[in-house]
Amino acid sequence: MEDRFRRLTEQLLAVNSEITSAQARTWVESLWEDFEVTRAKGGWTYKGQDVTEQIVTRWIKQYGPILHRYAATKEKFSHLNKDEGHLKH
Secondary structure (H helix, E strand, C coil), X not given: CHHHHHHHHHHXXXXXXXXXXXXXXXXXXXXXXXXXXXXXXXXCCCCCHHHHHHHHHHHHHHHHHHHHHCCCXXXXXXXXXXXXXXXXX
């Protein structure tokens, strides 16, 4: 799992130079969790980590370059673009 998160974090950092490594990792973990929780709540059968990784990769390609502009409207996601004092990659 750690290898998947590291690989996805690197993909996100490659398309968005406006976020830190820590922020990219937080985005990856949040996207991963959100996809899996949404599928489970919807009653869908679990398809495994490979499918989740494919979806998160697709989201990174599509939305990754602009994730630093995300303005959270829900408290659950308010942490995503906060700089916790980490340096940019």
